[in-house]
Amino acid sequence: MRRISVKLLFAVIISFLATNLIFILISRLVLSRYIQEEKMNVSAYNLLAFGLISMAVVVFIFVFLVLIRSHIRYLKEISEQVQKISNGDLGATIHVRGKDELAELSQNINKMSAQLRTKFNREREIEQAKNELISSVSHDLRTPLTSIVGYLDLIKKRANLDDETLDSYLYIVDSKANYLTDLIEELFDYTKLTSPDLQLQRNEVDMKRLLQQVIGEYEPILKREGIDVQTSFASESVVLIDVEKMVRVFQNLLENAKKYSEKPSVLEVNQEIDEDSLIISFRNSINISEKLEVEKLFDRFYRGDESRTDANGSGLGLAIAKQIILLHQGDIRAELQRNKLTFFIKLPLTQESLENHK
Incomplete structure (x- = not known):
């Protein structure tokens, strides 16, 4: 893997060499002419030297930026994709280029984005399953409960109920209550089995x-x-x-x-x-x-x-x-x-x- 620090050092060296080369060429062209003509005083010489140094700095910055412009664009792309992810675009990915730290960073961000999307989808599925479960349970609980309440109401009123009818009503209430007990126990067991924290013995x-x-x-x-x-x-x-x-x-x-x-x-x-x-x-x-x-x-x-x-x-x-x-x-x-x-x-x-x- 080529480390980005090596690439930056390489860019600095190239920029430095290019700046020195240009500085030497221009210095020879300008200073040699003035020295030969012996027309330059100290102030003019200092001003010229300052101008040459400033030009060298500008040349260094220009060459350095040219050499690292691809990395700057890549960093901007990474930043834009991270912003998308932070705005909810889970699953957004970055095109991986090269084999340096930026490429590794891109791979990690892509992995994180995929994991977030998987986790989000899983949570959405769990939420949907929970809603369906609540709906189904509500239906299954309501039917026998309605029956129990109805029969208990008749028993409570004792309107024209002989012993045989009363026993029949009590048997139905008992069977409905047992069904509810079994349903709740099985629902509890199923919920435990779907828990991510469950450990098998x-x-x-x-x-x-x-x-x-x-x-x-x-x-x-x-x-x-x-x-x-x-x-x-x-x-x-x-x-x-x-x-x-x-x-x-x-x-x-x-x-x-x-x-x-x-x-x-x-x-x-x-x-x-x-x-x-x-x-x-x-x-x-x-x-x-x-x-x-x-x-x-x-x-x-x-x-x-x-x-x-x-x-x-x-x-x-x-x-x-x-x-x-x-x-x-x-x-x-x-x-x-x-x-x-x-x-x-x-x-x-x-x-x-x-x-x-x-």
Whole structure:
């Protein structure tokens, strides 16, 4: 890298040499003539010397400015772009020229501008997501709250209510209240998962054993719903995960299968190794809705229809599952073939596990 100080020193030397050369030439031409003619007195000589020195200074400044004019223009360009950035034109860039400190300064300003634009866009996306979340939550809270208030008002008035009707109203109020509790808890969990300050408590875990444990706990519940579970697991596969959060993913997918599977039906859970990744799949038969959009299954509050009733859950379960998988540098997606809905989870294997499978 050519340092700008070297360039400036070079410009000073060139200016000095050019000034000396011009000064010597003019001095010889002027002074030699006056000396030969012996017509110059001391005052005239001093005046002439002052004029020559002044001319030398002017020549030095002129030559120096000519040599550094490109740097001056570059500094002006940098200043203009910085002013644009300060006025809100985030992402404005400076054309990098050369390999000196000014070029390095330009690169740093460009990097800063890009980072500011990225940060600003990220904050705008967060603000938009927050507004959408507030809007969705308001809608989801308002519906059951309105129902609770209505039934409580009827109970409070006790107008022509027999015991059976009263019990029915109390059951509805209780179920709506439980739904609100679950919604608030899931919303709180989702908010924590999207926080940039979240730290995962990772440990090396054999995924086969973890899946067997979670499915074993859920299998009686699924069987009561008419859903049999079939599993196929690869040999020992070690992954680095936050166990508590990964269990939450599997529970959400199993709960999703319990709610939306055809009854009776079979839930297939498979685990296999694909190169450097572990692939886990959950496949079940579902009652297909014409309004089901697979690509939106992981969106917050998406339920496959526009009714948004509490019977379909909070609509946050799959969004939470996706966020957890992304935090583990993995991927989760869904595929629908006829009436078979499959969720695929992809997680990176540990180096030890990869070596064991070579």
